[in-house]
């Protein structure tokens with residue numbers, strides 16, 4: 001057992017952190033929130049130039065042949081700097097879906113564009129209240145898709161979408177839609193975090209292509225993988241908000257002392273830390289299960305997601321609290337993290353769904369003596 | 371003990387309802403999410419003023435104030451009854467909470483007869499709107515750390531400094547201002563309270579935007595504001611004592627005022643009946659039922675706690691530290707309810723347009739609730755008050771209490 005990163009992986013993290021630190025500063029995040037500007041194309045291009053978007057593609061696919069653990073590092077660093085980029089939908093969902101369920105032609109025509117940052121594939125699994133494969137009412141008949149998908153993260157910015165819809169037998173599958181094709185209407189929504197845009201996409205007899213390897217089980221696996229990688233983005237976010245709140249507690253004085261000297265404040269920060277570390281341990285387990293293709297992935301994904309959701313919500317809410325009046329202002333940092341945290345929570349299904357998935361999986365699995 | 375209205379209270383309620391029916395319309399759920407206390411724009415201020423004036427004229431403003439000051443001499447329980455009844459109607463926000471709930475009671479106790487005459491009737495009718503100029507950039511929880519200076523100049527005072535987080539300052543006509551008058555003594559001893567006119571050009575107000583998007587609080591810059599000695603409220607160097615009266619009334623007003631307004635836990639039942647969770651109506655989900663039931667139980671507890679406080683007030687006791695209980699529990703309850711409401715909407719939680727107004731409403735609740743946990747003494751400060759002043763635990767070690775302010 002080895003619950004840590006290798007030296008090369010640490011180097012990757014440092015390089016990424018430096019690069020992202022130059023582009024995606026909190027000042028940038030504030031400006032974007034003020035202006036309502038979503039997709040941070042500058043950071044995405046910089047990631048493309050550095051070869052990071054093809055990280056988990058093979059060399060013949062146009063990438064650098066790394067795996068899920070390196071992708072997790074990327075997600076974590078993106079979370080840490082709140083970069084407004086579609087790491088989860090494009091790199092953690094669309095790419096693995098194409099790799100595992102797509103055709104050679106689909107891979108050849110799309111993966112290089114993704115690696116170069118030209119092609120943005122949004123993943124449209126949600127329909128209002130629920131997620132595929134459990135909730136799907138969009139339908140495909142004779143390679144034409146009709147239905148409504150919402151919310152679709154980066155839906156208005158994407159060139160393509162990977163859409164969950166039922167086939168002619170009523171089975172949920174994944175289809176690839178070119179968003180410039182006929183019958184596509186996209187309407188931007190008003191997300192909690194305006195810097196992580198979301199849209200409603202209505203398809204009306206839109207031509208689509210099936211990913212032949214996609215079936216309900218594949219969709220679930222895709223969601224599990226995305227949940228693990230999103231947990232890293234959430235952990236990066238939570239660690240950053242903890243760091244800046246700890247720094248603030250060291251500087252801010254009340255009653256003649258730094259507020260961090262008061263146990264009420266110190267203990268709250270310690271609780272944040274403990275919850276984040278718990279989430280990190282689960283996320284490591286998830287990254288391993290994902291990278292190794294272990295059959296514990298559903299369990300690993302659910303526990304990673306549940307603890308990451310908890311850590312983010314606690315850390316962001318209490319960050320505001322420990323900042324006092326300034327924490328409640330638009331211009332202060334904590335709200336950036338609070339909003340992003342909710343957006344990440346909204347995207348991959350609610351807490352209740354992941355609780356059910358965890359228990360459902362464990363109740364179905366044969367029990368081993370421990 | 372009796373949780374139902376006495377015959378007098380029932381009569382009061384019927385009268386209140388009769389007047390409200392004739393003068394306002396019942397809420398029907400279509401109202402925009404609105405802050406309970408703060409007006410958002412000039413139009414809302416005007417409507418709030420108009421409503422207050424009508425209430426005052428009919429004898430429904432400042433209910434618990436003595437008749438001598440334009441009040442109704444009503445019991446605190448009658449105030450609760452009024453709040454319950456008024457809460458059922460679509461009325462403008464109560465922008466007069468600070469004037470009537472905080473400044474009025476402080477002036478009644480510490481003011482001169484002239485001050486009472488000048489302040490109280492106009493606060494009651496809504497002609498004057500008051501704000502509370504206490505907190506500063508370096509003094510919030512530790513309010514006694516304020517640096518705004520007031521210096522004597524002949525018979526006048528000249529005040530300079532900066533206040534912050536001042537709710538409603540941008541539309542207030544007057545402010546109650548705490549200033550340091552003697553830095554040579556320990557921090558709690560050298561302060562004095564003043565009543566100031568916000569239209570004075572020496573005062574500049576700049577709104578600050580909050581995480582909810584609105585801007586209901588402000589930075590206030592005071593640059594050589596000259597006021598006569600008659601603007602002093604209470605004795606020179608007795609500002610802390612005066613401030614404590616205001617703060618006690620503030621905790622109390624927040625917990626009582628809010629317990630009868632704002633989003634209600636019962637609304638989550640309606641929401642849960644309309645949305646799905648794990649493929650079933652959410653209202654059938656065990657966790658949803660448990661959470662909503664707990665919210666309702668906590669909310670009821672807060673309401674009844676405020677009524678108990680009202681009862682002790684009716685017996686002539688001053689508002690005590692019990693106000694801290696409601697103040698402590700309310701913000702967290704609102705925050706949890708807001709989060710839960712957003713969560714109930716599932717993947718749409720982040721995106722209001724997808725789920726209609728439900729999500730927007732709970733999102734707004736969630737994004738305003740953090741202010742409740744900070745304003746009027748943070749959760750942490752309320753816990754210290756409960757621990758030290760109610761439970762009698764040893765006080766925190768204080769390094770700054772006996773040192774002259776100028777040497778801190």
Ligand SMILES: Cc1cc2nc3c(=O)[nH]c(=O)nc-3n(C[C@H](O)[C@H](O)[C@H](O)COP(=O)(O)OP(=O)(O)OC[C@H]3O[C@@H](n4cnc5c(N)ncnc54)[C@H](O)[C@@H]3O)c2cc1C
Nearest residue numbers: 262321322324325504505510511535537741745746748750
């Ligand atoms: C919405 C809103 C409206 C407001 N309206 C007004 C107004 O109208 N007029 C006015 O004068 N002020 C107003 N305030 C200011 C409010 O009273 C202060 O924000 C509050 O007292 C906290 O002070 P601070 O912001 O300086 O935070 P700080 O005092 O710096 O506190 C930061 C954190 O440290 C904690 N902390 C501080 N001391 C201790 C301790 N000894 N032990 C444990 N924890 C501690 C606090 O609980 C908080 O979590 C408002 C604030 C808000 C959010």
